[in-house]
Amino acid sequence: MTEFSEGESVTLDRLKEKMAEFARERNWDQFHSPRNLLLALVGEVGELSEIFQWKGEVPKGLPGWKEDEKLHLGEELSDVLLYLVRLSDICGVDLGKAALRKVELNAIKYPVSQKQNQTNSITDPNTTTTSHGNNNTEEFTG
Amino acid sequence: MTEFSEGESVTLDRLKEKMAEFARERNWDQFHSPRNLLLALVGEVGELSEIFQWKGEVPKGLPGWKEDEKLHLGEELSDVLLYLVRLSDICGVDLGKAALRKVELNAIKYPVSQKQNQTNSITDPNTTTTSHGNNNTEEFTG
Amino acid sequence: MTEFSEGESVTLDRLKEKMAEFARERNWDQFHSPRNLLLALVGEVGELSEIFQWKGEVPKGLPGWKEDEKLHLGEELSDVLLYLVRLSDICGVDLGKAALRKVELNAIKYPVSQKQNQTNSITDPNTTTTSHGNNNTEEFTG
Amino acid sequence: MTEFSEGESVTLDRLKEKMAEFARERNWDQFHSPRNLLLALVGEVGELSEIFQWKGEVPKGLPGWKEDEKLHLGEELSDVLLYLVRLSDICGVDLGKAALRKVELNAIKYPVSQKQNQTNSITDPNTTTTSHGNNNTEEFTG
Numbered sequence: 001m002t003e004f005s006e007g008e009s010v011t012l013d014r015l016k017e018k019m020a021e022f023a024r025e026r027n028w029d030q031f032h033s034p035r036n037l038l039l040a041l042v043g044e045v046g047e048l049s050e051i052f053q054w055k056g057e058v059p060k061g062l063p064g065w066k067e068d069e070k071l072h073l074g075e076e077l078s079d080v081l082l083y084l085v086r087l088s089d090i091c092g093v094d095l096g097k098a099a100l101r102k103v104e105l106n107a108i109k110y111p112v113s114q115k116q117n118q119t120n121s122i123t124d125p126n127t128t129t130t131s132h133g134n135n136n137t138e139e140f141t142g
Numbered sequence: 143m144t145e146f147s148e149g150e151s152v153t154l155d156r157l158k159e160k161m162a163e164f165a166r167e168r169n170w171d172q173f174h175s176p177r178n179l180l181l182a183l184v185g186e187v188g189e190l191s192e193i194f195q196w197k198g199e200v201p202k203g204l205p206g207w208k209e210d211e212k213l214h215l216g217e218e219l220s221d222v223l224l225y226l227v228r229l230s231d232i233c234g235v236d237l238g239k240a241a242l243r244k245v246e247l248n249a250i251k252y253p254v255s256q257k258q259n260q261t262n263s264i265t266d267p268n269t270t271t272t273s274h275g276n277n278n279t280e281e282f283t284g
Numbered sequence: 285m286t287e288f289s290e291g292e293s294v295t296l297d298r299l300k301e302k303m304a305e306f307a308r309e310r311n312w313d314q315f316h317s318p319r320n321l322l323l324a325l326v327g328e329v330g331e332l333s334e335i336f337q338w339k340g341e342v343p344k345g346l347p348g349w350k351e352d353e354k355l356h357l358g359e360e361l362s363d364v365l366l367y368l369v370r371l372s373d374i375c376g377v378d379l380g381k382a383a384l385r386k387v388e389l390n391a392i393k394y395p396v397s398q399k400q401n402q403t404n405s406i407t408d409p410n411t412t413t414t415s416h417g418n419n420n421t422e423e424f425t426g
Numbered sequence: 427m428t429e430f431s432e433g434e435s436v437t438l439d440r441l442k443e444k445m446a447e448f449a450r451e452r453n454w455d456q457f458h459s460p461r462n463l464l465l466a467l468v469g470e471v472g473e474l475s476e477i478f479q480w481k482g483e484v485p486k487g488l489p490g491w492k493e494d495e496k497l498h499l500g501e502e503l504s505d506v507l508l509y510l511v512r513l514s515d516i517c518g519v520d521l522g523k524a525a526l527r528k529v530e531l532n533a534i535k536y537p538v539s540q541k542q543n544q545t546n547s548i549t550d551p552n553t554t555t556t557s558h559g560n561n562n563t564e565e566f567t568g
Contacts (some may be wrong), residue, residue: 008239009153009154009156009217009238010150010153010154010155010238010239010241010242010293011151011153011154011203012151012152012153012154012390013151013152013243014151014162015241018245019245022245022248022249023256025254026217026252026254028270032199032202033200033201033340033344034194034200034202034203034204035194035197035199035200035340035465036337036338036339036340036462038190038191038335038465039333039334039337039461039464039465040333040338041187041190041222041334042187042191042329042332042337043330043331043332043333043334043337044184044236044330044469045184045187045326045330046326046327046329046330047327047330048180049180049184049323049324049330050323050324050327050330051326051328052176052180052313052323053179053323053326054320054324055321056317056319056320056483057175057177057178057483058175058176058177059175059176059235059317060174060175060176060232060233060353061174061232061234062233062234070233070234070235073233073235074189074230074237074240074243074244075240075244075247077226077229077230077233077235077237077240078237078240078241078243078244079244079415080183080222080226081226081237081241082241082244082245084219084222084226085265086479087171087219088219090202090203091202091203091204091212091215091219092203092204092212093212093215093216093219094216095216095219095220096151096152097152097222098170098216098217098219098220099152099157099220099223099224100152100160100219101216101220102216102221102224103157103161103164103224106164107164109170112167113166115355119416123260126214126257128188152538159537166557173480175482177319177323177482178479178481179324181319181323181475181476181478181479182475182476182477182479184326184471184472184479185472185473185476185479186472187346187468187472188468188470188471188472188473188475188476189469189472190471191465191466191468191472192465192466192469194455194465195462195465195466195468195469196466197462198459198461198462199340199341199343213543261537267429275443289460293437293438293439294437294521294522294525294526295435295436295437295438295441296435296436296437296438297435297436298435299526299529301526302526303529304528306529306532306533308446309538310536310538316486317465317483317484317485317486318484318485318486318488319478319481319484320437322475322478324473325471326471326475327482329467329468330473333464333468336460336464339460339461341459342459342460343459343460344458344460344516344517345516345517345518346517346518354517354518354519356515357519358519358520358521358527358528359524359531360512361510361513361514361517361519361521361524362521362524362525362527362528363528364467364506364508365507365510365512365521365525366528366529367549368503368506368507371503372503373498374486374487374500375486375487375488375496375503376487376488376496377496377499377500377503378451378500379436379500379503379504379507380435380436381436381550382500382501382503382504383436383441383504383507383508384441384444385500385501385504386500386501386504386505386508387441387444387445387448387508389501390448390504391448392515394452395498396451396452399428406446413507421445
């Protein structure tokens with residue numbers, strides 16, 4: 001089933017097709033309604049959260065995590081992705097196209113300020129923090 | 143920022159790079175810790191759920207939805223995807239590779255039965271439903 | 285540990301005290317930071333969603349559910365509640381008082397219209413549906 | 427609508443009745459199916475998460491939070507509670523009774539060890555952390 005060659009980047013369309021084939025082969029199309037898939041997605045987000053729940057703050061790159069913990073994390077991230085891809089497909093949404101469009105909308109909504117663009121803006125984290133903090137419930141939201 | 147050509151399929155790596163660039167330009171790397179991004183993801187899943195919350199069952203393809211509702215849905219699906227891609231990157235997980243691996247694991251966990259593979263198996267939905275129902279808390283879970 | 289007498293209604297304060305005692309006895313206070321508890325709550329909401337994920341629309345009262353399914357549902361609903369109570373306590377929020385206040389705010393935000401208050405308004409579900417639908421992303425939201 | 431007297435502890439039954447009355451007065455019973463309410467709950471958990479998403483680790487008691495931030499937090503915690511209470515009611519689950527039962531089940535599942543019960547066990551946090559860490563995806567789960 002794999003035919004995956006290293007170095008080749010995975011496309012959203014390829015995952016979409018794999019999920020469609022997977023469901024068809026098992027006669028699972030009957031279960032894949034939008035709200036069923038959405039609740040399955042929520043279930044997987046719950047499992048993803050469980051990985052992080054008792055850890056306190058976790059640094060980037062997950063230093064100190066065991067190999068099997070990282071593998072488990074990859075599986076839960078994947079579960080969320082696979083249901084998201086399937087949900088989009090069932091809803092008739094081109095997820096890749098929508099995501100590129102959303103990045104553009106975000107770029108308009110959050111323009112790069114001259115100040116932020118300068119490397120030395122990092123020397124004033126409080127200002128950045130504050131302005132980010134004020135927008136925090138809206139970031140990346142349409 | 144776009145350079146998006148129609149017909150070209152969007153890769154996860156491309157979205158990863160766009161998100162990294164987006165954060166870097168705005169000095170947002172400081173906010174993009176694993177648990178911050180995870181909670182932002184949960185926030186977006188909440189917004190996605192709000193779209194479906196009062197609708198009762200929704201048929202595939204979303205017949206009867208207005209164009210702006212579909213556009214809004216595409217935005218919320220994208221928000222979930224973008225944070226998922228970013229979270230994976232910050233955790234050092236190759237999301238595309240992990241997702242392909244997970245599809246393979248799922249294929250082993252849920253083998254295509256001879257019965258399911260026959261087109262006429264659809265005539266006995268109860269059997270399929272029951273076997274699916276029994277596995278329902280585990281599907282696609284590592 | 286129980287001393288629960290039938291007929292007596294359970295208060296949020298009682299659950300709060302039970303959770304505090306439970307954590308203290310096990311030296312778990314060290315793990316019960318706000319964001320740890322929030323992620324644990326998200327994990328439980330995921331498990332709650334898994335119960336409903338492949339069922340399609342489910343009627344009120346859950347006709348046809350087996351007794352052990354209902355028991356399991358009660359456990360997942362409880363897990364969400366217990367973490368919510370504990371999270372509120374750790375944040376210094378009086379949940380019961382806040383909830384009563386929120387019901388009042390909702391009553392102001394969604395006044396009972398004369399029309400809605402008449403029993404025969406039910407004969408025009410489309411109107412009701414539409415007005416509800418327009419408010420749907422905001423309901424019960426501060 | 428309130429008749430709330432200070433000092434009196436809020437019961438789950440009282441919130442249940444308030445929610446039932448609220449829905450009845452607005453002819454909203456028609457929208458309050460189990461899965462509609464579940465998705466509304468997920469939406470509110472998303473809003474709760476947004477409050478914490480860019481904050482990094484947050485200490486108990488929320489030192490430094492402004493009064494209006496705490497008020498907003500109380501509202502989002504309440505929204506989750508109110509939908510949880512309503513969902514339980516619509517499913518025919520006695521939430522208070524179920525929650526007390528779950529606390530008892532948890533007490534059996536996680537017995538207080540002699541070691542944990544001694545005050546000086548706190549002097550060996552690593553041991554406690556490890557044993558807790560090993561159980562972390564299961565805590566409070568039926």
